[in-house]
Amino acid sequence: MDYGAFTDASLKMMYEAVRGALEADDAFEANDEEPKFRVRATHEWKRHAGSLESEMLKRGLPVDIIDWTGGQGELPLA
Template structure:
């Protein structure tokens, strides 16, 4: 995908869509149901999120990092609240 061609708003919208799908999956799992999007089980979701993060950082955008709940370590541009900045 050509992330450079997207607007800032589009990048955020796509990133928030990943977050929403992850939250929905987690909620369904909590109810004992199967996740619809399988965000945690499908590596392409994380890659898509990473590509979006890369482009947003390249543009010096501020955003809240998705918490994958897998013991991720804060990146060099991440503050204590999870927001990224250049």
């Protein structure tokens, strides 16, 4: 996909759509339901989000980077 062809607003909208699908999947899983979008399990979602992030950063747009850890926290420092 040619991300450079999209407007700033389009990039932001697509990125927020990824975030929304991820949040929806997390909510489904929290209710012991199967995730509908399979965002965490499908590599293409992460690749799409990464490409959007790269283009937005290249343009100097602010980006609230998606947390892919799913609330797993961080590893303790040794």
